[in-house]
Amino acid sequence: MKEKSMNPSLQLILDIAEKLILEKGCRNTTLQEIAVQGGLTKGAIYHYVKSKDELFALILEAGQQQANQRFIDSVSDTASQKTGPLGPFESLSRSLHNLAGRENAANLIFIYLLSQKDSPAVTDILNRYYEASIQMTKRWIEVGKQHKAIPEYINEENAARMFAVFKNGLQIQNVLAPESGKIPDRDLYQFLLNALGVKDTSSQER
Missing domain, CATH: 1.10.10.60 (Homeodomain-like)
Structure with a gap:
């Protein structure tokens, strides 16, 4: 893109x-x-743009930029103590829900482009979108480490690719099988924390 x-x-x-x-x-x-x-x-x-698919690619890209900005803003809020140290993870779980919903155009575009993957141009779009997602998630993990919210031993590359697998699976489920029900925000939040080795002490502090 x-x-x-x-x-x-x-x-x-x-x-x-x-x-x-x-x-x-x-x-x-x-x-x-x-x-x-x-x-x-x-x-x-x-x-x-040269085609409808390329226009769709721009919408995907814009969605990534918005998600990245929400994460950066949540990190800034944490740094200024407007939110707790796990605020960025709450932002990520909300972003996952928003992205994977049927009411999200970017999600519908992702599913549509998958169905057109036999086109070399579309394959290129999907590959670029995937790699951009990986690089963005790796930066998020690096920021989490800098703020001591994510353990140093977590491998950014592996964690980012596992996150992509989960995100893409959630996108497909919510379009193809919405009747199976949405995963609650709290469960998504806990999944992210567990996957990254982060301890949630908020319930213990209450």
Whole structure:
């Protein structure tokens, strides 16, 4: 995914695309309809992307950036003592729930692109998305170590890839089998702590 500078026109295109995806699904969302609803021409969209799949890739990228910013903000709140030391993990568990829900366009895009994986261009998008997720999670773990919230012995690479397996599985479950029920926030939170060897002493302090 090539980095695109965000500006009002591109943000409008992404917002309309997300709205249509939630209403009609990825397959039935077209660049033509996005252009019409935004009062734009298809040429305006092609200024930023070459295809619908590439536009979808930008939405995935924007979702990653938002998740990263929420984590950074939660670390900042912890550093300023606005939240407890495990605040970033609570932020991660909420991000997982938001990302994996059927009401999240990025999740629907991820599932849609998986179904198009026989296309080399889509395979490239998915690979880039996956590796970007790994690198972002590794940075989160490094930040956790710096703040003494994650033990030093945790291997960033292995933990990040295990986190990706869990996240992707959760995404697929919530789209293909929503009737199985959502995993409660608290359970997700505990899973993250256990996977990273972090002790939750909050219940003991009450």
